[in-house]
C-alpha cells in the first residue's frame with residue numbers, strides 16, 4: 028500500500044494559521060509579575076455579601092451547607108435583636124467557616140443561597156504549608172462594608 032500524497036492546500040492552510048498566530052500578542056498570564064485576568068464566571072474563594080446598608084445578606088438558613096457535596100461549610104446561627112442587628116433577616120451566621128481542604132469549587136452553595144449571600148470571588152492563592160490555614164472564617168470571607176453605608180453610620 029502506498030503512502031497518501033500530501034495535500035498542498037492543507038499544508039498552506041496550516042502554515043497560514045501558524046503565521047497568523049505568530050504575530051498575535053501572547054495570551055500567557057505573567058503571574059505573579061502582572062495581575063491575572065479572570066473570566067467573570069471564575070469560581071474562586073467565596074465572598075459573603077452585604078446589602079447596600081452594610082447588613083450581612085446571610086440569614087443562616089443552612090441551605091448552602093445542605094447543598095454542599097463536600098460537607099465543608101460549617102455555620103452557627105444566632106438571632107438578630109433590637110440592639111444588635113447583623114443581617115436583614117431574623118437570624119444571622121454567628122460562625123461561617125468554609126474548609127478549603129475539602130471544597131471542590133462546584134458552586135452548589137452559591138446556587139442554593141436564597142439571598143445571594145454567598146458568591147464566588149476571584150481569589151485563588153490558597154497554597155499554604157499549614158492545612159489549618161485552609162479553614163476560612165467568616166471574617167476572611169465577608170465583603171467590606173460599602174462606603175455609602177459606612178459614611179451614613181458615621182453621621
Ligand code: SF4
Nearest residue numbers: 095130131133134136
Ligand atoms: S463550592 Fe461546592 S464544595 Fe465548595 S463550599 Fe460550595 S458547595 Fe461546597
Ligand code: SF4
Nearest residue numbers: 085086088089091140
Ligand atoms: S449563605 Fe445563603 S444559603 Fe448559606 S446560610 Fe447564608 S443565606 Fe443560607
